[in-house]
Amino acid sequence: MKIRDTLSRLDRAQHSLWFKIIASVVVAALGVAAITAHVVVARASQSDYRVQVVEPRPPPPDANLTAEEKAAREAARSIAEANARQINDVLSAHADVTGVVVGVAVLTALAEAVVWLGLGLTSLAVLLVLACISAPLEYFGNQRAADVGKFIASIGVLTMAFSVLMELLKILYGGPWRVLAIARNVINEAVRLKVSLVFIILLIFGLASLPGLLDAGTPLRYRVQLFLSYGTGGTFWVIAVLVLFLSVGTVAFEQRDRVIWQTMTKPVAAWQYLLGKWLGVVGVAAVLLTVSASGVFLFTEYLSGQTAVGEVRPFVARNGETLTEDREALQTQVLSARLAVRPDLPAPTKDDLTAQVKDRIDRLRASDPIGFKETQQLVIDTYRDIADEMKTRFLSIEPNQGRTFVFRGLKTAKDENQLLHLRYKINVGGNDPRTVYRLTFFIPNQPAPFIREVPLNLTLTMPIPASAIDDDGLLKLTVGNADLERQVANPETLTFPPDGLEVFYKVGSYRLNFARVMVILWFKLAFLAMVAITAATFLSFAVASMVAFGAFIIAEGAGFIWESLNYYDAEVEGKLLIHRLIIRIIALPIAWAFRFYSEMKPTENLVDGRLVAWGQVATAFLLLGTTTAVLYGIGVAIFRQRELATYSGQ
Numbered sequence: 001m002k003i004r005d006t007l008s009r010l011d012r013a014q015h016s017l018w019f020k021i022i023a024s025v026v027v028a029a030l031g032v033a034a035i036t037a038h039v040v041v042a043r044a045s046q047s048d049y050r051v052q053v054v055e056p057r058p059p060p061p062d063a064n065l066t067a068e069e070k071a072a073r074e075a076a077r078s079i080a081e082a083n084a085r086q087i088n089d090v091l092s093a094h095a096d097v098t099g100v101v102v103g104v105a106v107l108t109a110l111a112e113a114v115v116w117l118g119l120g121l122t123s124l125a126v127l128l129v130l131a132c133i134s135a136p137l138e139y140f141g142n143q144r145a146a147d148v149g150k151f152i153a154s155i156g157v158l159t160m161a162f163s164v165l166m167e168l169l170k171i172l173y174g175g176p177w178r179v180l181a182i183a184r185n186v187i188n189e190a191v192r193l194k195v196s197l198v199f200i201i202l203l204i205f206g207l208a209s210l211p212g213l214l215d216a217g218t219p220l221r222y223r224v225q226l227f228l229s230y231g232t233g234g235t236f237w238v239i240a241v242l243v244l245f246l247s248v249g250t251v252a253f254e255q256r257d258r259v260i261w262q263t264m265t266k267p268v269a270a271w272q273y274l275l276g277k278w279l280g281v282v283g284v285a286a287v288l289l290t291v292s293a294s295g296v297f298l299f300t301e302y303l304s305g306q307t308a309v310g311e312v313r314p315f316v317a318r319n320g321e322t323l324t325e326d327r328e329a330l331q332t333q334v335l336s337a338r339l340a341v342r343p344d345l346p347a348p349t350k351d352d353l354t355a356q357v358k359d360r361i362d363r364l365r366a367s368d369p370i371g372f373k374e375t376q377q378l379v380i381d382t383y384r385d386i387a388d389e390m391k392t393r394f395l396s397i398e399p400n401q402g403r404t405f406v407f408r409g410l411k412t413a414k415d416e417n418q419l420l421h422l423r424y425k426i427n428v429g430g431n432d433p434r435t436v437y438r439l440t441f442f443i444p445n446q447p448a449p450f451i452r453e454v455p456l457n458l459t460l461t462m463p464i465p466a467s468a469i470d471d472d473g474l475l476k477l478t479v480g481n482a483d484l485e486r487q488v489a490n491p492e493t494l495t496f497p498p499d500g501l502e503v504f505y506k507v508g509s510y511r512l513n514f515a516r517v518m519v520i521l522w523f524k525l526a527f528l529a530m531v532a533i534t535a536a537t538f539l540s541f542a543v544a545s546m547v548a549f550g551a552f553i554i555a556e557g558a559g560f561i562w563e564s565l566n567y568y569d570a571e572v573e574g575k576l577l578i579h580r581l582i583i584r585i586i587a588l589p590i591a592w593a594f595r596f597y598s599e600m601k602p603t604e605n606l607v608d609g610r611l612v613a614w615g616q617v618a619t620a621f622l623l624l625g626t627t628t629a630v631l632y633g634i635g636v637a638i639f640r641q642r643e644l645a646t647y648s649g650q
Contacts, residue, residue, distance in 0.1 A: 010121050011121075011122075013121065014115075014118055014119065014120045014121040014122065015118040019120065020115050020116055020118075020120070023115045023120045024112055024115055024116070027108060027111045027112055027115060028108065028112070030108075031104055031105070031107070031108030031111075034104050035100070035101050035104050035105075038100045038101075038104075039101075087322050087323055098511060099298075099301030099304075099511075100301070102297070102298075102301075102511070103298045103301065106294055106298070110160075110161060110164060111123075113164050113165075113167075113168055114160075114164055117164065117167050117168075119164075123160060126156065126160065127156070127160075130152065130153050130156040130157075131153075133149070133152055134149035134150065134152045134153040135149070136149070137149030137152075138150065147212040150211065150212065151208050151209055151212060154207070154208035154211075154295070155204060155205065155208045158204045158207060158208060158291055158295060159204055161291050161294070162200070162204065162287065162288070162291050165287040165290060165291065166187065166190075166191070166284075166287055169187055169283045169284070169286075169287055170184055170187055172283070173187065173279070173280070173283065178268050178272050178276065179272050179275050179276040179279065180276065180279070181276070182268070182272070182273060182275075182276025182277060182279075182280065183276045183277075183279040183280035183283060184280070185276075185280065186246075186250050186276070186277055186279075186280025186281055186283075186284070187280055187283060187284060189246070189249070189250055189280075190246055190280075190284045193246065193249055193253075195245045195246075195249060196242060196245065196246050196249075199238055199239075199241060199242035199245070200242065200288070202238060203235060203238045203239065203242070203288060203292065204291075206234065206235070206238065207231070207235060207292055207295050207296075210227065210230055210231060210234075211227070211299055211303075214226065214227060214303075219308070219309045219326045220303075220304075220306060220307070220308040220309065220326050220327070220330055221308075221326055221329045221330040221333070221334050223303060224300060224303055224304055224330060224334055224335065225334055225607050227296070227299065227300060227303060228296070228300060228334075228603075228606060228607045229603070229607045231292070231295070231296035231299070231300075232292075232293075232296060232517065232518075232521070232603045232606060232607075233603045233607075235288075235289075235292040235296070236289075236521050236524075236525075236603065239285055239288045239289060239292070239525060240524075240525060240528055240552060241549070241552075242285075242288070243281055243284075243285050243525050243528050243529050243532070244528060244529075244531075244532045244545065244548045244549055244552060245532075245545060246281055246284065247277070247278075247281045247528075247529045247530075247531075247532030247533045247536065247548070248532045248533075248535065248536045248541055248544045248545045248548055249536075249541060250277050250280070250281065250533075250536075251274075251277055251533055251536035251537060251544075252536045252539070252540060252541035252544055253541065256540070256541065270636050270639040270640045271636045273639070274533060274537070274632065274635050274636055274639060275632070277533055278526075278529055278530055278533055278632070281529040281533070282522075282525070282526045282529055285522065285525040285526070285529065286522060289518060289521060289522055289525065293514075293518045297511075297514060300335075304330065304331075304335055308324055308326040308327040308330060309324060309325075309326040310324035310325065310326060310327075311324055311326075311327065315327065329461075332421065332506065332609075333421075333461070333504075333608075333609045334510075334607075334608075334609045335510040335609065336506050336510055336609040337506065337507060337508030337509055337510055337512065337513040337609070337610070337611040337612070338504045338505060338506050338507060338609055338610060338611060339504060339505060339507045339610075339611050340423075340502045340503070340504040340610060341407045341408065341409055341410060341502060341503050341504070342407070342499075342501065342502045343405035343406055343407055343477075343501060343502075344405075344406045344407075344408060345391050345394060345395075346390050346391065346394050348387070348390060353383065353386060353387065356386050357379065357382045357383055357386060360382055360386065361374060361378070361379070361382060391498070392495065395495055395496040395497075395498070395500075395501065396493050396494065396495040396496075397479060397480070397481040397493065397494055397495075398481060398493045399481055399482065399489040399490050399491060399492065399493065400480075400481065400482045400489035400490075401480070401481055401482075402440075402442070402478050402479060402480035402481070402482075403478065403479060404476055404477065404478045405476075405477050405478075405479065405501065406474055406475070406476050406477075407474065407475040407477065407502075407503045408473065408474055409473055410469045410473045410474070410475055410503070410505075411469070411472070411473030412473075412507075413466055413469060413505045414466045414469040414471075414473060416466075417466045418466055418505045418506065419463055419464070419465065419466065419505070420463070420464040420465075420466065420468075420469075420475075420503050420504065420505045421461045421462065421463055421464065421503070421504055421505070422441075422461065422462045422463075422464050422477070422501075422502075422503055423459060423460075423461050423501075423502050423503070423504060424454075424459070424460060424461075424462070424496065424500060424501050424502075425457065425458060425459045425460070425496065425497060425500035425501075426439075426454055426456060426457075426494045426495065426496060426500065427456065427457055427494070427495045427496075427497060427500070428456050428490075428492050428493070428494050428495070429492060431456040431457040432456060433455065433456065433457075435455070435456050436453050436454065436455050436456075437453075437454050437456070437481075437490045437494060438451060438452070438453055438454070438482075438483035438486070438488070438490065439451070439452050439454050439479060439480065439481065439482075439483075439490075439494075440479070440480035440482060440483060440484040440485075441462065441477065441478070441479055441480075442477070442478035442479075442480070443464055443465075443468045443477060444468045444469075444470070444475070444476055444477075445465075445467045445468055446465075446468065449480075449484055450462070451483055451484065451485050459500075464477075464503065475503060477503075481493070481494050504610075507611055508611055510609070513605075513606060513611065513612050514606060516602070516612045516613075516614065516616070516617050517602040517603065517605070517606045517612050519617055519620075520600060520602045520612070520616070520617055520620045521602060521603070523620050523621055523624045523625070524597070524600065524620075524624065526624070526628060527597070527624040527627060527628050528548070528551075528552055528555075530628045530631045530632055530635070531548055531551050531552070531631060532544065532545075532548035533635060534631045534632070534634055534635035534638070535547045535548050535551075536548075537635045537638045537639045538638050551594075554590055554591070554594055555594040555597040555598060556597075556598060557598065558590075558591045558593075558594035558595050558597060558598035559595060559598035559599060560598075561587060561590075561591040562591040562592065562595055562598075596623045597623075597624070600616075600620055602616075
């Protein structure tokens, strides 16, 4: 009885105004103190992680340098400055306080919300229980026990974060309007429906267990990429499936169970009902995406600060060098927002391409004058094949030959003296992994060509100074299929794949890139919610779920389907196959309609460290928003025509 009375008094205390004010001040003070302490320590150690530009040795006062020698010295200085800037940018990540500040700010805001929801002491008790369970496993057990301890702590924190954000969402939707009342009901259904609860639990457990699946022996850059890939892409798929089932269920179940009678007789207009359902689902999706994104972001910040391959401790190389290859690749190619530029490819004139197509078709007709049949599809395929062949020939270099590739749009990199990186990969024959080619790279304004040993089918990078870019923003890079230094040619023709030759440089922050990716993913979830709600306006739960899930799969793979249909002809050897024709008639318009969705691949860009610009966010908003509005209009029009009472009675 005494325990119950004590708990009752504590509960009244955590709901009192004086407790909330005092606890808020304490939480804010602890957050500010933690941020301040970290900033002071980071600033104190920042000077230890910087390098200075090594100036070229000055010439004697009476030396008469030629124009070539002056250009070589200027190029050397440009390279030294660009290298020093990049090294300092990478090393400054060790003293960068942004990740910790964001993490502490998020936790502080979450704690403040807990306090004002009247759960301050309850949450503190839960955290103490989690600490008592996980701390001994972390510090006194083996590695497996430590992983279990982290897993338990992660589940507790993620569950608390989800619960708090759901309560805040209810407060946000707390207005007196009918639309918001319907949205609040959806939020309550999200944790009451079994199908929703299963996916919520699956998401939390999956996200908590993901860090324990990383192999500590793998290079750090691959661990970070793997975590980003599964942390963002995997959680998006789980949330997307939950959104589909919740959207369908919240409409279909109310019709099936006749609950909709009570709602529509208030009265509530069709547009209010569907808008409220959509807002509720979109709100739940935002909560789940926020919890997942916060977990992924904070653990990525933690993971990036671990020891990389070749380091004795984070950002300190074992062999005395300034940077290790693993650390440099992580900071410049993964945790970055870089812009990639590919070389200009040949663009044949229409007359030239038409002449080549005609010549090839004439040769096909001459080889089989009786069975040959010229069709429109054959002409289209021939155009495509010839264009692909021309690109492949341009990206191929014969033995002891060279080719110049032109990269455009690099004036900004030149003006800012950015250090560029050439990313390249070659294919030769069957790509024997034991074979190594020696290539010669001629970079403008450099005193000598660069010789590189290149394994087959392996992506490599090479730094290029900004001084190699001309005043028009062009980089003219010549690649030789030979070792010019030894005067030895490689035995076979090499080919760069379509994505195997590009120049990239940093143009933004990884953290802002991450935020933009999450915004686009939320737009996609909002679109999927409207697809499912529209389907549920006139279909049963099972059928609407199948339609919504099928639309999701088609939308995600529309790009692949579109490309595959180019090789899936209705005619084979001059015979029209009806089943293929039917498949093309159905698949082509669907793939075309969803291509815009499929081409939005923010997760791939994030994992690869490529820039997701605000323009892409705006494009996603316009395309997905317009399509969502159209689907909403269709759903309202259908819903107004429904005989809901008759339907529910049956």
